[in-house]
């Protein structure tokens with residue numbers, strides 16, 4: 001069993017918000033994650049909902065700002081939030097910009113040196129972290145879903161689309177929906193995956209929906225209309241919706257008047273997302 005070390009524990013809505021560290025084999029470094037355990041987890045096994053955060057975040061932004069615990073407590077769902085990149089390692093250039101390297105792992109498995117030695121966030125999230133959580137907490141092993149924000153919204157989509165059946169449902173706030181066609185994605189994919197654009201396509205949800213072959217899945221998206229990254233064409237949700245329509249892949253895109261990219265937007269609609277996932281997890 002993977003050894004995990006408790007870092008903090010705070011009571012909230014009768015349950016506990018905790019953070020832990022553990023040694024990741026996939027990432028070859030020490031990683032932290034946060035976990036919300038509703039009070040009933042003392043007596044009964046529960047489904048798990050994974051949250052993937054966006055650029056510059058670590059395991060704490062979501063648990064401190066989204067207000068998700070209240071809804072997880074109501075539904076009896078364990079919430080898990082990992083960090084957004086490997087940490088505590090030495091790679092030249094990793095801290096030079098906020099949209100690449102530390103805090104910006106993009107949930108892909110890097111194949112380009114020197115990133116490929118540590119930056120395997122896709123394998124970490126979809127294999128190792130699930131094992132760590134299932135081996136240490138009272139989870140129902142085949143009941144898990146995934147959601148996220150921005151880089152993490154897209155991360156949630158690729159985790160679900162590339163692993164049919166692993167997650168019962170998937171949703172996103174302001175996802176970077178078509179990374180191969182926006183500046184953030186081009187920068188990250190060039191750095192982590194190299195120049196081969198066919199390789200890029202296998203990590204882009206707008207490309208992946210047409211090839212999906214698995215249990216029925218729907219992409220559930222919320223997007224603020226006043227999100228500066230949306231108006232700057234970093235997010236491109238319409239491209240993903242168009243690809244879904246062509247592939248007859250179920251998708252819901254809620255455009256929200258006046259909301260921006262921040263956790264104020266996420267906190268407003270987090271209850272609707274957790275209600276949505278609860279329908280599939282029960």
Ligand SMILES: N[C@@H](CCC(=O)N[C@@H](CS)C(=O)NCC(=O)O)C(=O)O
Pocket residue numbers: 053054055056057061065098149150151261262263
């Ligand atoms: N650092 C960027 C903003 C990055 C940003 O908006 N990050 C989002 C995810 S893409 C976030 O969740 N930030 C952390 C927070 O709001 O707590 C800037 O200054 O423009």
